[in-house]
Amino acid sequence: MDGNSNLVMSYTNNDDGTNGGVNTLDITQTCDETSTAPTTGALTSTGAFSFATTQTSSYACPIFTFNALIQFVQEFKYIFGTIFILIGLFLAFLGRKLFSAALFIVAAIIVTGLILIIFYSTFLSDNTESWVSWLVVSLSILVGLVCGFLLTKVEKIGGALLAGWGGFVLGVTLNETVFYLANSSVLFWCVNVGFAVVFALLGFIFFNPAVILATSFIGAYMTMRGIGIMAGGFPNEYVLINEIQSGAIDNIDPVFYAYLAGIVIMTIVCYIVQMKMFKKMEEHEKHPYNKLN
Helix, strand or coil, X not given: CCCXXXXXXXXXXXXCCCCCCCEEEEEEEEECCCCCCCEECCCEECCCCEEEEXXXXXXXXXXXXXXXXHHHHHHCHHXXXXXXXXXXXXXXXXXXXXXXXHHHHHHHHHHHHHHHHHHHCCCCCCCCCHHXXXXXXXXXXXXXXXXXXXXXXXHHHHHHHHHHHHHHHHHHHHHHHCHHHHCCHHHHHHHHHHHHHHHHHHHHHCHHHHHHHHHHHHXXXXXXXXXXXXXXXXXXXXXXXXXXXXXXXXXXCCHHHHHHHHXXXXXXXXXXXXXXXXXXXXXXXXXXXXXXX
């Protein structure tokens, strides 16, 4: 309307016998995060039997917003879903045995994800062409691979980072499971960051057990997330935080709890498998500084 993209509720009475013609009323919703009580504008005539008005309040602010990055992933969901599943299975079963490769992949994912979030939250819009999105993804992956390679040279720190990411993912899972009921975005971030810091410290002190547990859990989560990208029912964290901030969320899709059960079972199975592999490893391979010997 008037060259702007607005959310408009349009009411129509198709009874030609009412007042001699079709009656319409368009109500333009305008977002104002500081306004709790809706403010209704003046009613204006836009035609013989057509009228328009406006409503301004925080209730008109977007809640279920999918930004350009999420739209891009959804457009190519089978590609991204398959990638998530393959990486998840590798981390879940071989995270400690092939620790350098696992650390390389995790570091690359983290760096790539951060770059994409920064790019898409700044100058890339919802209308970004697919080739531009793929170019940004490719360059982000390239930078992520370089950072991943550099991090493999300091495996002790890398192990702490990997465990920290596992803690962050655990925090996200708990928010999607129960903490969302508090409707607090502050709690959302405190839980995620708090778990990340605690697990990073544990990963630095108890290197091997922490790495095995973290890779088992991260791998299980990524596997289920990959399935969720393709099949649906796994809530997106970006949308979840918007729903929490608005106070609109009151329940989670029940299908998510099937994914949660899958994450728990897969984590336990993979942890047991990795522990058996770890016990069979040579002693020098178990040490985080084995490459320095």
